[in-house]
Every structure is written in structure tokens, then in C-alpha cells.
Amino acid sequence: MLYFTVYKIMFEALKESIVTIITNKSIDKDLRLQQICELLKESIPHYDWVGFYFKNGDKPELKLGPYAGAPTDHIIIPFGKGICGQVAVSNQNFVVPDVKAQDNYIACSITVKAEIVIPLFVNGENVGQIDIDSNTPDPFTEEDERFLEFINKEVAKIL
Numbered sequence: 274m275l276y277f278t279v280y281k282i283m284f285e286a287l288k289e290s291i292v293t294i295i296t297n298k299s300i301d302k303d304l305r306l307q308q309i310c311e312l313l314k315e316s317i318p319h320y321d322w323v324g325f326y327f328k329n330g331d332k333p334e335l336k337l338g339p340y341a342g343a344p345t346d347h348i349i350i351p352f353g354k355g356i357c358g359q360v361a362v363s364n365q366n367f368v369v370p371d372v373k374a375q376d377n378y379i380a381c382s383i384t385v386k387a388e389i390v391i392p393l394f395v396n397g398e399n400v401g402q403i404d405i406d407s408n409t410p411d412p413f414t415e416e417d418e419r420f421l422e423f424i425n426k427e428v429a430k431i432l
């Protein structure tokens with residue numbers, strides 16, 4: 274119970290910082306997204322890699338945008354491939370408590386145990402997503418989903 278309360282308070286505090294970053298017109302959009310990734314990775318113990326993927330022009334694929342964490346080889350992900358590619362076509366949140374239990378999964382690092390991907394909509398169109406990898410098994414709750422949905426709505430305002 275205490276665990277959930279602490280996380281709720283932390284997410285509420287972080288939401289204010291996210292709005293401050295989003296509304297900072299003195300830096301460009303990508304730098305603001307970069308700051309969001311770094312803030313999340315540094316503040317939330319179970320967020321070990323945080324990044325945005327966006328639809329790559331008219332192609333049926335995602336392209337890596339700003340991120341925080343270890344560099345990944347997966348700069349381009351075709352629609353349908355991996356957790357990210359599945360979210361690009363399903364338009365649904367995808368919470369993976371155990372990546373080893375997934376057939377259609379693209380491994381970025383052997384330390385990753387769990388993943389969450391939340392689609393990002395602009396005017397109802399799925400234009401990308403926020404992707405979080407965790408080295409902690411089964412760490413994500415509905416609070417993470419609501420928090421990340423909030424972030425994507427804020428990000429949509431500057432895309």
C-alpha cells in the first residue's frame with residue numbers, strides 16, 4: 274500500500290516537471306524530448322532505458338528519436354516487429370512483465386527483464402510511442418500506464 278502511495282506522489286511531482294519541460298520554448302522539440310527521457314530514467318528506479326520512436330515518414334516502420342540509456346542497434350523497427358512494432362499497428366498499450374515470455378520481442382540488452390510501450394496520438398493518429406525497458410522483473414502497474422499516457426498527451430502538443 275505504501276509502495277503505491279509513494280509512486281503516486283512521485284508521478285504527480287514528475288508531471289509538473291514534464292509540463293515545465295514541454296512549455297520551455299527556448300529549446301527545440303528534440304531537446305525537450307531528450308530532457309523528458311533523462312528525467313524519467315534518473316527519477317524512476319525501474320526505468321532503465323527510456324526512448325521515443327516515431328513513424329518514419331510514409332514508411333511502415335518506426336525510427337528511434339530522443340532516448341536516455343544505453344545506445345541501441347534498433348534505430349529502425351518495421352511495423353509488426355517486436356513490442357514496439359506491434360504497438361504501431363495495435364494502437365494499444367503493451368505491458369510486458371517478462372520479456373522472455375514473448376515470441377515477438379527484439380532484445381536490446383540481456384539485462385532487460387520487462388518493457389512497457391505506450392502509443393502516442395496526434396489528432397487520433399498513432400504517430401509514435403514511448404518505450405521503457407526495465408531491469409526489474411514485472412515492475413509496471415496501471416499507474417505507469419496512466420503516467421506515460423499523460424506524458425504522451427503533453428508531447429503531442431509540441432509535435
Ligand code: SME
Binds near residue numbers: 378
Ligand atoms: N524491445 C523492443 C525494441 C526496442 S528496444 O527496447 C530499445 C521491441 O521488442 O520492440
